[in-house]
Amino acid sequence: MKELFSYCWRSIVDRGMFVRYVVACFLQALLGLATPFLVGSAINSLLAGGAGAGAAGVLCALVAALGTSSALAGYRGTLLYTYLQADSSFQLDVTATMHIQRLRPAFFEGFDPSFWRKRLDTDTNDLTVFFLQSVTGLIQNGGSLAVTVAILAAIDWRLSLVCAALAVATGLLYGAFGERIHAANSDFMEDLSGYSACMLSQLRDAPFVRRHSLFGWSESRMREAYTPLRSSMYEANMVGGRFSLASGLAGAVALGLLLWVSVVEVSSGRMAAGFVATAYGYFSTMTSSVESLAGFGHDYQSARVNYEHLRDLAAEPEEPRGEAVPEHVGEIAVEGLTATHPGSERVLLGGLTHTFERGRVYGVAGPNGCGKSTLMDVLTGLLEGCRSGRVSYDGVPLESVDQYALRERTVAFVEQAPEMVKGTLRDNVSLLAPGADRVEAERLLRRLGAERLVREDGLDRPVTGGDGGLSGGERQKVAIARALLKRPDVVVLDEPTAALDEDGRRDVEELLRTLRSDHVTFLVTHDDGLLAQCDEVVRLVE
Known part of the structure; x- marks a missing residue:
């Protein structure tokens, strides 16, 4: 009592x-x-x-x-x-x-x-x-x-x-x-x-x-x-x-x-x-x-x-969590990497060994179910405890890294079907970087071809939850903008052109050329045209 x-x-x-x-x-x-x-x-x-x-x-x-x-x-x-x-x-x-x-x-x-x-x-x-x-x-x-x-x-x-x-x-x-x-x-x-x-x-x-x-x-x-x-x-x-x-x-x-x-x-x-x-x-x-x-x-x-x-x-035990917080990531190395999902005995990634370096764009390709998204989850600490092999950030083992700080400060995700939060367009664009400059947010949206969103109501445009009343392409552009606004070292783009038209696709291709200079960039896609823009393609098999 x-x-x-x-x-x-x-x-x-x-x-x-x-x-x-x-x-x-x-x-x-x-x-x-x-x-x-x-x-x-x-x-x-x-x-x-x-x-x-x-x-x-x-x-x-x-x-x-x-x-x-x-x-x-x-x-x-x-x-x-x-x-x-x-x-x-x-x-x-x-x-x-x-x-x-x-x-x-x-x-x-x-x-x-x-x-x-x-x-x-x-x-x-x-x-x-x-x-x-x-x-x-x-x-x-x-x-x-x-x-x-x-x-x-x-x-x-x-x-x-x-x-x-x-x-x-x-x-x-x-x-x-x-x-x-x-x-x-x-x-x-x-x-x-x-x-x-x-x-x-x-x-x-x-x-x-x-x-x-x-x-x-x-x-x-x-x-x-x-x-x-x-x-x-x-x-x-x-x-x-x-x-x-x-x-x-x-x-x-x-x-x-x-x-x-x-x-x-x-x-x-x-x-x-x-x-x-x-x-x-x-x-x-x-x-x-x-x-x-x-x-x-x-x-x-x-x-x-x-x-x-x-x-x-x-x-219930929480996820394992280290204390190190990587800054200015130069490389991510994996050695003998395999992973399984909870409740499944299927082993993915097949003992992958690779080094991913800053300043390069890596395409991740392969059939559905081969582990493309799993690889991204493993690299960013989302599947700690469900993998074997070594993962390190600039030589620091992933298990020694604070995975929450890693995803908060170092890594930016752009999901295939990004969610919008209830509020304004500015709330959504600055979600990952609350103190971000308004002018920079508008610049990013324009650069991604979202001129209409900025022009019609500006960043004060009301947005509901879920799809936010935006088209799939508009949500994709907002998600890319909010990921880049927090200035990450590592960028993960999951099928970024799935909901975009031809103009939007060209904007993403231009974005890749810019990201190449100062990020470790992962591009998960089936799009051969986008894969051709990558410095290297990692092909996974079932």
């Missing part, structure tokens, strides 16, 4: 806000506890008659004032809780997501982003809610029990014992159902996560479904995910309903016993009649507190599942 609470505590960004939240919640509970006692005292004053009516009026005004203060404290606590819950959940979410992005390639074999998105949503939110509510709940409910028992004991010790005994009995009833409620809800949440992941994937795959008219297949997938969810939902509600029924029956019996004891105490003169209302109010408070405390263990077990999910994820 200490481990779980410590984990949650580290996710609280504003500790001062957390303290204010706890104080507000505890103050609300204490102010609320005064109400039943004051109501009973007011009734006693009214029954006394005479001057007691004036005292009853004062007590009624005090009840209103305390109730108002309690409501204000609750309102303040709600506002603080909103920020605390959102910030803590976000902190856990960011930590988990950033960790996933750095995991070994094997983790992503069969990776389902929709499942992980739903699972992280559930685990981070539920764990944060448990932590915030359990801390205040333990303080509020423990304090409420102690205060109510003390006040009732001061009024009538026999009534105090009866209230406590009946409240504990009602709480034990909750404990008897708690394990079944927890198990049923756990099954329901697991099925709900699977169902939500399935529905998300169907929305994500809508273009694929439409293209092939796979509507029947899509519906069957959704029905397969819904069937277990329907059963677990019914089971959870049935168990919860049975508990509510038993709790209602037990509460009714307990309340009858409490009122009977109160009548006996009033009749014997040991208690003023007005405190019957006080006993009734405190019995409800005590029962609620006992149920909450009894349910803490089950809530903790549920939160433990969320915590273990996140802990197991955090235990």
Whole structure:
């Protein structure tokens, strides 16, 4: 338990806000506890008659004032809780997501982003809610029990014992159902996560479904995910309903016993009649507190599942990473290089040995599946742990290189189907070099034949995510521009002319002549015309 609470505590960004939240919640509970006692005292004053009516009026005004203060404290606590819950959940979410992005390639074999998105949503939110509510709940409910028992004991010790005994009995009833409620809800949440992941994937795959008219297949997938969810939902509600029924029956019996004891105490003169209302109010408070405390263990077990999910994820090993950061790369050497992809036994690259030098353009050619993209991934550290042989940057082994810094500063990729980010054209062009000069960005786009993009709306043109509302050729030009804008030593171009027309192709050929002077340039392509522009062609075989 200490481990779980410590984990949650580290996710609280504003500790001062957390303290204010706890104080507000505890103050609300204490102010609320005064109400039943004051109501009973007011009734006693009214029954006394005479001057007691004036005292009853004062007590009624005090009840209103305390109730108002309690409501204000609750309102303040709600506002603080909103920020605390959102910030803590976000902190856990960011930590988990950033960790996933750095995991070994094997983790992503069969990776389902929709499942992980739903699972992280559930685990981070539920764990944060448990932590915030359990801390205040333990303080509020423990304090409420102690205060109510003390006040009732001061009024009538026999009534105090009866209230406590009946409240504990009602709480034990909750404990008897708690394990079944927890198990049923756990099954329901697991099925709900699977169902939500399935529905998300169907929305994500809508273009694929439409293209092939796979509507029947899509519906069957959704029905397969819904069937277990329907059963677990019914089971959870049935168990919860049975508990509510038993709790209602037990509460009714307990309340009858409490009122009977109160009548006996009033009749014997040991208690003023007005405190019957006080006993009734405190019995409800005590029962609620006992149920909450009894349910803490089950809530903790549920939160433990969320915590273990996140802990197991955090235990997944990240990619190996060195510390060296190559600068002004002169050559990249490979010796006896082979590679495999996670989950596959197929060996690629066939023990490749080669040296790639600055100032030269290297074409990488071969049939589909021969390992062209794999070679680029290996050279830039994306498949560390999935290769054998030696790779070095200016004599420094790749395993000693900080691969993230390598791809951030030294290597620039231009993908075959580049993604656009939501924002402006400038955001996209300067994505890899946030401090880049606007004039230089425009110059690069013009040089690549993207004059229309610059001329029509300039770099302030809005761009949506995905294809960004741009044609394939325009996206290719934006991707090339943003790669060059960060001034890399190594440039990787993957089928850069696939979406370009003849003019765009000529622009890329001209670009290659410029890159040759001061970069190690790799050109992955099937285009024989582009290969002819290279200084050397590395042909891979299956």
